[in-house]
Amino acid sequence: MLEFDGVAINYGPVSAVRGVSLTVARGEIVALLGPNGAGKTSLLSAAMGLRPLAAGSIRFKGEDLRKLDTENRVRRGLTLTPEGRKVFSNLTVLENLELGAATRRKGPAMQADIEMCFDLFPILAERRDQNGGSLSGGEQQMLAIARALMSRPALLMLDEPSLGLAPRIVGQIFRLIRSLRDRDLTILLVEQNAHEVLRFADRAYVLSTGELRYAGPAARLQDKGALMQAYIGEL
Numbered sequence: 503m504l505e506f507d508g509v510a511i512n513y514g515p516v517s518a519v520r521g522v523s524l525t526v527a528r529g530e531i532v533a534l535l536g537p538n539g540a541g542k543t544s545l546l547s548a549a550m551g552l553r554p555l556a557a558g559s560i561r562f563k564g565e566d567l568r569k570l571d572t573e574n575r576v577r578r579g580l581t582l583t584p585e586g587r588k589v590f591s592n593l594t595v596l597e598n599l600e601l602g603a604a605t606r607r608k609g610p611a612m613q614a615d616i617e618m619c620f621d622l623f624p625i626l627a628e629r630r631d632q633n634g635g636s637l638s639g640g641e642q643q644m645l646a647i648a649r650a651l652m653s654r655p656a657l658l659m660l661d662e663p664s665l666g667l668a669p670r671i672v673g674q675i676f677r678l679i680r681s682l683r684d685r686d687l688t689i690l691l692v693e694q695n696a697h698e699v700l701r702f703a704d705r706a707y708v709l710s711t712g713e714l715r716y717a718g719p720a721a722r723l724q725d726k727g728a729l730m731q732a733y734i735g736e737l
């Protein structure tokens with residue numbers, strides 16, 4: 503469904519990602535792991551058209567994304583929940599959700615999706631008229647995911663959804679991400695919390711200093727030693 507082929511990303515003279523090829527098939531949960539600065543966020547940004555490619559290509563549902571701007575990538579069904587839960591703090595929960603559907607027409611379908619989000623995250627229904635900024639960290643993460651769902655994605659990319667959250671809330675967020683697969687969503691998940699994610703991801707990629715060090719079943723990395731070996735490219 504999503505294919506990166508020989509992707510390179512630069513920041514001026516700095517090479518952040520080199521020669522990365524990875525795929526995400528329909529219905530999969532794929533984990534993208536790696537230490538800070540490995541280039542994970544850069545790859546997700548490039549898929550959304552927020553960073554240019556220095557080399558290679560990215561295809562979504564067989565279509566080369568280079569000719570599509572970010573808005574049209576969202577319209578095709580590709581969405582990103584960025585790192586740091588960027589919710590609009592001065593807008594209410596409901597307004598945040600409506601903005602998530604900005605690429606769609608207002609109407610009964612959008613209303614139904616808002617209700618779907620409230621079913622999925624009952625706490626957001628309770629807080630619907632509260633400002634985003636007044637929510638707890640976990641609630642903001644839920645709002646960020648719910649907002650992404652409002653664009654009706656086929657493939658959702660999540661950048662570090664557990665960052666800064668208490669362990670109990672992290673478990674809740676991960677359970678929710680797993681449940682999204684049952685709603686016919688395909689997921690590419692960037693995480694530092696590798697061990698939790700490896701328990702439910704189908705496949706994993708490990709990126710380190712801009713290059714892929716591992717591509718294969720997530721289960722193979724469950725052992726801590728194996729993950730460390732993958733980080734240094736010796737698995």
Ligand code: ATP
Pocket residue numbers: 513516517518536537538539540541542543544545
């Ligand atoms: P993290 O988990 O810390 O976000 P990451 O794996 O997502 O790490 P990226 O954020 O993609 O990594 O960064 C990859 C490399 O590109 C790093 O060396 C980083 O310093 C560099 N980089 C990222 N954004 C910029 C930028 N705006 N300007 C210059 N260099 C950048």
